[in-house]
Amino acid sequence: MSEKKATSAKFYVHDLDLFYGSFQALKKINFQIAANRITALIGPSGCGKSTFLKTLNRMNDFVEGCKITGDVQLDGRDIYTSGMSEIELRQRVGMVFQQPNPFPKTIYDNVAYGPRIRGVHRKSELDEIVETSLREVGIWDEFKDRLNKSALGLSGGQQQRLCIARTIAVHPEVILMDEPTSALDPISTMKIEDLAVEMKEKYTIVIVTHNMQQANRISDTTAFFLLGELIESGPTQDIFLNPQNKKTEEYITGRFG
Amino acid sequence: MYSKGKEKTWKFFVLLCGLLMIALPIAIGIFLAVKGNALFYQYHHTLGEFLFTTTWKLKDDLVGGGKGGAAVFIVGSLIVCGLALLIAVPFSLAAAIFMTEIAPKWGTKILRPAVEIFVGIPSVVYGWIGMTVLVPFLQNVFHLKTGRSVLAGGIVLAVMIFPSITTVAADAIRAVPVSARMAAYGLGATRWQVTHQIVMPAAQTSVLTGVILGLARAFGEALAVAMVIGKTPAFPKGIFGQTATMTTVIASRMAELMEGSEAKAGLWTIAFILYLISLFFIFLIHIIAAKGAKKNK
Amino acid sequence: MTEVKNEKKARVEVSQSLIRRARAVDNIWTVVFYLVALFFLLLLFAFAGYVIIKGFTGAKPEMFRFDRNGVGNYFFNTVYLVFLSLLISVPIGVMGGIYMAEYAKDNAFTKFLRIAIETLSSLPSIVVGLFGYLIFLVATKSQPNLLVGAICVAILSLPLMTTTTEDALRSLPPSYKLGSMGMGATLRQTIQSVLIPACVPRIITGVILAAGRGFGEAAALLYTTGSDTNIKWNPAAWVNPSLNPFNPLRRGGTLSLKIWTSFTASVGAEDVANLSSAILMIMVLSFSILAHYLEGRIKKKMGDTK
Numbered sequence: 001m002s003e004k005k006a007t008s009a010k011f012y013v014h015d016l017d018l019f020y021g022s023f024q025a026l027k028k029i030n031f032q033i034a035a036n037r038i039t040a041l042i043g044p045s046g047c048g049k050s051t052f053l054k055t056l057n058r059m060n061d062f063v064e065g066c067k068i069t070g071d072v073q074l075d076g077r078d079i080y081t082s083g084m085s086e087i088e089l090r091q092r093v094g095m096v097f098q099q100p101n102p103f104p105k106t107i108y109d110n111v112a113y114g115p116r117i118r119g120v121h122r123k124s125e126l127d128e129i130v131e132t133s134l135r136e137v138g139i140w141d142e143f144k145d146r147l148n149k150s151a152l153g154l155s156g157g158q159q160q161r162l163c164i165a166r167t168i169a170v171h172p173e174v175i176l177m178d179e180p181t182s183a184l185d186p187i188s189t190m191k192i193e194d195l196a197v198e199m200k201e202k203y204t205i206v207i208v209t210h211n212m213q214q215a216n217r218i219s220d221t222t223a224f225f226l227l228g229e230l231i232e233s234g235p236t237q238d239i240f241l242n243p244q245n246k247k248t249e250e251y252i253t254g255r256f257g
Numbered sequence: 258m259y260s261k262g263k264e265k266t267w268k269f270f271v272l273l274c275g276l277l278m279i280a281l282p283i284a285i286g287i288f289l290a291v292k293g294n295a296l297f298y299q300y301h302h303t304l305g306e307f308l309f310t311t312t313w314k315l316k317d318d319l320v321g322g323g324k325g326g327a328a329v330f331i332v333g334s335l336i337v338c339g340l341a342l343l344i345a346v347p348f349s350l351a352a353a354i355f356m357t358e359i360a361p362k363w364g365t366k367i368l369r370p371a372v373e374i375f376v377g378i379p380s381v382v383y384g385w386i387g388m389t390v391l392v393p394f395l396q397n398v399f400h401l402k403t404g405r406s407v408l409a410g411g412i413v414l415a416v417m418i419f420p421s422i423t424t425v426a427a428d429a430i431r432a433v434p435v436s437a438r439m440a441a442y443g444l445g446a447t448r449w450q451v452t453h454q455i456v457m458p459a460a461q462t463s464v465l466t467g468v469i470l471g472l473a474r475a476f477g478e479a480l481a482v483a484m485v486i487g488k489t490p491a492f493p494k495g496i497f498g499q500t501a502t503m504t505t506v507i508a509s510r511m512a513e514l515m516e517g518s519e520a521k522a523g524l525w526t527i528a529f530i531l532y533l534i535s536l537f538f539i540f541l542i543h544i545i546a547a548k549g550a551k552k553n554k
Numbered sequence: 555m556t557e558v559k560n561e562k563k564a565r566v567e568v569s570q571s572l573i574r575r576a577r578a579v580d581n582i583w584t585v586v587f588y589l590v591a592l593f594f595l596l597l598l599f600a601f602a603g604y605v606i607i608k609g610f611t612g613a614k615p616e617m618f619r620f621d622r623n624g625v626g627n628y629f630f631n632t633v634y635l636v637f638l639s640l641l642i643s644v645p646i647g648v649m650g651g652i653y654m655a656e657y658a659k660d661n662a663f664t665k666f667l668r669i670a671i672e673t674l675s676s677l678p679s680i681v682v683g684l685f686g687y688l689i690f691l692v693a694t695k696s697q698p699n700l701l702v703g704a705i706c707v708a709i710l711s712l713p714l715m716t717t718t719t720e721d722a723l724r725s726l727p728p729s730y731k732l733g734s735m736g737m738g739a740t741l742r743q744t745i746q747s748v749l750i751p752a753c754v755p756r757i758i759t760g761v762i763l764a765a766g767r768g769f770g771e772a773a774a775l776l777y778t779t780g781s782d783t784n785i786k787w788n789p790a791a792w793v794n795p796s797l798n799p800f801n802p803l804r805r806g807g808t809l810s811l812k813i814w815t816s817f818t819a820s821v822g823a824e825d826v827a828n829l830s831s832a833i834l835m836i837m838v839l840s841f842s843i844l845a846h847y848l849e850g851r852i853k854k855k856m857g858d859t860k
Contacts, residue, residue, distance in 0.1 A: 059443065087573045091445030101436035104459040113454070114444040119572045150552060163440065170444060267742045271657055274649035278716065279670040281709060285677065285685045292688065351590035359587045368591055370846050371598050377763075377842045379770020381813045382605060382831045388817060389824070390604075419594075445573075447580035470676070477678025479773045484817050504680055504773075511684075511777060516692060528684050535676050539669060 010035040010174060010204045011056060016070035018051060020063065025051045027228045029070070033174075033221075038196060038205045040219035040236065042212060044251065047225040049208045053176050056206065057093040058086045074174075091118065094172035098179040100159035102151035102166070107143055110151045110162055114170035133169040137161045137195055157188025164195065168203070175199070177207040181214065193218050212252060216240050224248045286532055293529035295522035296325060307526065313490050313506075321519035327527055329490050333407075333500040336493060337482060338475040340411030345419045346468060350457075352419075353426035353464075358452050369427070375420035384481030387413040392485055401497055405487040408496040413481050418471035425467025429460040462549030466542050473538040477531065479504035503527050602835060609832020612825040620787060625830050627783045630799060631700065631806040632837075635779070636768035638704035638802055639711065644761060646708075647715020652745055654716060655723035675713035682709050683774035691778065701802040703779035707771050711764035718760030722753035725856075759848045766841035770834055772810035780805035781815045809834050 011033035018026035026048050033039050033056075041049040054060045055072060058079065072079050079089050091114075102110050111130045120126060130147070134140040139161050151162055160180060167175055177196070181189040196205055197218050209215050215222050216236060223233035224245075232245045243249040296302050300321035310326030352372065356364030387409060396404035433456050441451040457464070487499030488509060507524050514521040620626030650671075658664040686706035691698060730752060734744040750757075783806050785799040792798040796805065807815070809830040816827035 057443065059439065062439070062442070085573055085577065087445045087447060087577065088570065089445075090443055091573070095443035097436060097439065097443070099436055101434070101440045103437050103440065103455055104433075113441070113446075117444065117446050117450055117454070117576070166440070166444070264740055264742050268657070271649050271653045274646050275653035275658065275667060277646060278650050278674065278712065279667055281712070282670050282673040282677065284689075285681065288685055288688055289681070348590055348594070351587055352594055355587040355591040359584060360591070364591070368595065370843075371595055373846065374602075374839060374842045375598060377766045377770070377838045378601075379772065379810055379834055379838060381770065381772045381810045382834055384817070385813050385827055385831050386601065386605060389828075416597075447576045449580040449583040450576060452583075473676045477676075477680065479678065479680040480776075480814055484814075504678065507680060507684070508773065508776060525684075528681055531678055531681050535678065535681070536673060539672050539676055542672075543669070 009033060010075065011206075012071070012073040012076070014071040014073075016052075016055065016068070016072060018048075018055060018060070018069075019065075019067045021065040025228050026055070029230050031223060031230055031233060033204065033206055035173075035204045036200055036202075037220040038200050038207060038218055039221045039223065040215035041206065041208045041223050041225060042210075042215050042251075043225035043231075045210075048228040049223075049225040050178055052225065052230075053178055053206060053208050056174070056176055057090050057095055059090075059095065061086060091170060092172055093174040093176060094167035094170065096160070096164050096167055096175060096177045096180045099183055100156055100163050102154070102159050102162055104150065104152055106148045107151050107154075107162060108147040110166050111169045114166060118170060129169050133165040134162075136168055136199070137165045138191070139165065155188075157184050157191065160184060160188065160192060161195070164192070168199070172203065174204040174206065177205065179208050179210060182210060189214075212240075224251060226251070286529075286536075289525060289529040289532050292522065292525035293527075295517075296519070296526045300325075300519045300522060302523075311492070313523070315518075315520035315523045317514050317518045317520045319515075319517060319519075323519055325519075325523050325526075327503070327523070327530075329492055330501055330503045330506050330527060331530070332492060333486075334476060334502040334504070336500070337407055337410040337414060337486065337502055338472055340407060340496065341414035341418060341475045342468065342472055344411060344415035345422055345471060348415075349419050349422035349426055349467075349471075350464070352423045353430055354452055354457075356423075356427045357430040358448065358456065364427075369424075372420045372423050375416075376424070380417060380478055380481040381484075383413050383417055384484035387481065387485040395497075399497060403487070403499075405485055405499055406497045407486065407493045407500055410482045410486040410502075411496070413485050414475045414478060417478060417481060418475050421474055422467045422471040425470060426460070426464045429463030429467065430456055432463065433459045462545055462552075465545055469538050469542050469545075473535060476534055476538075477504065479508040483508045503531055507531075602839060605828075605835045606832045609828040609830070609835075613829045613832075614825070617826060617829055622784065625809065625812065625826060625833065627785050627799075628807055628809045628812045628830065629833060630785070631779075631783055632769055632808040632810070632834075634799070634802075635700050635704050635707065635775075635806065635808055636765050638701060639707035639768055640761060640765060642705060642708035643711045643715050643764065644757075647712050647760075648719045648750070648757060650712070650716040651719020651723065652750070654720040656741065656745060656749075671713050671716055674709070677710075678773070679706075679710055679771060680773040680776065682706050683776055683778055685709075686774065687777040698778055698780035698805055699803045700779055700806040703775045703806070703808075704802070706774040706778055707768045710771065710774060711768060714764050714767075715757075715760055718763075719753065719757055722756035722760075723749055725756075726752055755848065755852050759845050759852065762841050762845040762848070766838050766845065769808075769837045769841070770810050772808070772814050775808060775811055776814070779807065779811070781807040781811040783807045 009032035013029055013031045016026055016029040017024065029052060041053060043049045051060065055068060060066045060068070068080060074089065074093065077084055103113060108130055111133050112126045115126060115129050120129065131140060134143055139158065151159065154162065181192050184192070193214060196207065199205060207219065219236045221233065222236040222239040224231045224239065226247055232239065232243060232248045239248065240252060243252060296307070297304065302325040307325055307327050308331070309328055310324070311328045312324040312326045313329065315323035315325050352368065356368050391412060392404035392409055394404065395401060395406065395409055437455055437459060438451050441455045482502055483505035486502065486505060488501060489499040490501045493500035507527060511524055514524065617624050618626060620630065658667065683706050686702050690696065690702040690705065726749060730748055731744055734748045735741070784797065785804070786797045787799065795801045798804065812830045813827045816823040
């Protein structure tokens with residue numbers, strides 16, 4: 001069972017085109033994202049990797065003039081056309097953003113926000129969720145005495161881990177991470193990378209990163225985007241050691257980007 | 258051409274204009290305080306009488322000996338302004354949310370300019386329309402002897418302060434980082450949930466500032482209120498009753514009184530109280546801002 | 555394993571009904587917000603339309619005349635008073651703004667100055683009017699006149715002029731100042747010949763806004779200008795300076811005071827008050843719209859250079 005689950009595709013993307021007005025930001029993307037794996041999306045700025053990530057939980061809906069054609073299926077259901085609401089989708093597919101963005105609330109309320117909008121209101125239940133979520137990201141001991149302090153007073157790395165805790169507090173099936181460490185110092189970055197690797201036991205993780213060592217260190221699968229196209233994807237080791245496409249090789253060896 | 262004299266003169270005038278801004282409010286306060294003090298020192302009324310008794314029968318002569326209880330006006334102001342806030346705040350918040358969260362494009366292109374135009378409409382025009390349209394309307398709908406009432410005053414003031422509260426609230430809401438909204442949407446919250454659980458609490462402090470500014474404007478408004486509230490110097494009997502406020506008594510009585518008389522001194526005292534209330538509101542805004550800043554640390 | 559799966563499925567189902575409810579609530583509120591917005595647009599149009607139409611339909615031709623019975627002289631007084639007030643408030647306000655933006659240091663004094671400006675802007679206009687009445691009329695034993703009214707209106711618009719100028723100066727790119735100072739200009743020369751000229755469009759917008767507010771001011775004029783007017787347009791009559799329209803030291807009621815006095819006056823003044831309201835409304839609306847248009851253009855221009 002677990003073997004089967006590991007190989008089955010969580011997301012299935014077929015012939016995905018995405019336009020911002022008349023500009024085509026994604027061109028005929030065909031891609032599958034495996035469950036309980038870390039998939040890294042790499043490529044130079046403006047290549048469409050972040051845009052692709054945002055189509056997976058429909059955060060592109062907020063971009064005016066954004067039009068999408070093609071199939072994006074989560075567990076076999078199309079997230080755009082099957083009548084699945086974007087609310088349900090986002091409850092199942094959580095997101096961690098580039099800039100840490102805690103709510104201007106207490107640490108406790110940040111983590112409890114997701115459970116609350118899902119109808120969990122009993123204090124004991126919330127307490128437990130907050131504790132386990134903070135434990136999972138390894139900041140419980142640090143924070144347990146100041147749960148009622150504002151989250152805005154934390155350092156960038158602490159904030160980002162809090163944001164991850166907030167995301168996993170609602171047990172999403174997939175976690176999208178949009179360059180989660182680009183605003184952080186090296187030590188915080190390392191902690192978040194370790195965390196991601198631990199988390200893949202329970203979650204499917206898709207991470208956009210600028211940092212190729214990061215992709216190499218933590219991901220199982222890597223996809224290389226360029227100018228809106230998916231140039232190459234495959235097991236991370238293969239992509240880094242033996243890229244099939246010349247552009248991939250040039251990017252990975254640092255000749256552009 | 259560089260000349261030391263020119264530089265010095267220039268700097269002197271620039272500083273002078275800056276100093277004038279400080280001098281003006283202080284001077285206004287001092288003059289009102291001096292004039293208003295006459296009620297207590299020259300005519301021997303007590304602050305307790307002024308604040309807590311209700312008979313306002315000061316003599317229009319230099320001898321004095323009348324009764325100087327301003328409680329009716331103070332309470333009248335409080336009631337009318339409170340009512341105006343009750344009416345205006347929900348509408349203002351709704352309009353501000355509409356402009357920022359629901360239809361930003363439509364809101365900034367049409368509603369925002371419209372609201373800003375509302376700010377500029379003169380208070381006497383509000384008062385005049387209140388008197389010629391709203392007052393008869395209330396009279397007919399509720400079968401009153403006269404439509405001049407606390408309710409009419411509250412409605413006119415509400416329409417007047419609605420734009421100021423709305424613009425400040427809209428700015429405050431817009432200042433909440435988009436990233437916080439996105440985080441909540443990313444968790445699967447609906448727009449309403451994001452608005453009232455994330456955005457409004459974050460904008461709370463600044464929105465409150467807008468409400469206080471609106472309240473300050475309501476407190477200081479004289480003519481529009483005077484035109485619709487009647488002149489009865491007594492506590493209102495319900496929202497359809499009539500009363501008088503601090504500003505309406507000044508607007509309607511000041512001209513007819515003798516300079517230096519007891520009655521006029523009483524009006525100066527009320528004017529000074531109005532001044533103090535303005536100061537209090539500014540003070541309040543600063544306290545709230547400081548508290549808000551502290552909370553986010 | 556299957557047990558875990560069932561539990562998971564149950565969780566999704568629970569959230570389905572919650573999602574439906576949350577979406578319903580969301581939709582209801584969206585409708586509420588639309589209704590409120592619509593209500594206010596309608597209210598504004600109805601209000602402005604009513605005032606203007608009512609004013610002109612009830613007006614008789616002689617009401618438009620510039621004589622004792624018409625509103626023409628009140629219109630002139632309104633414009634003239636605001637003009638006088640701007641002569642006072644613009645230079646002082648602009649200089650005050652320059653002080654705040656370029657000279658004020660980040661210290662307790664500046665903080666105090668800011669609070670003073672805020673206080674000034676929140677003072678009730680009737681209080682400012684009383685102040686003017688007290689020091690310019692009672693203390694100097696003068697009769698009510700336009701100039702005192704203009705001073706009061708100027709005091710009321712000073713904070714607006716100051717903050718407009720300060721904001722305009724602060725929003726200039728620092729390169730303007732650096733470029734000029736780098737060429738050896740003094741701060742005064744830089745401000746006068748580079749910074750202020752660059753701020754002119756914004757300052758003009760502020761002036762228009764201040765004028766629009768000044769037109770409608772009544773409470774500050776109640777005891778300062780006198781509410782009637784008897785100016786003559788025949789220069790021969792000007793041997794009596796109180797009849798000369800351009801003499802700032804004469805009595806001069808404005809449109810707004812005309813409306814206020816109609817409130818206390820006996821019946822029959824209604825049509826005049828309606829017409830005065832209509833004219834005031836048009837003045838205020840056109841100035842507001844003009845200011846808004848200018849602001850939009852300034853924003854667009856700034857956007858283009860970026």
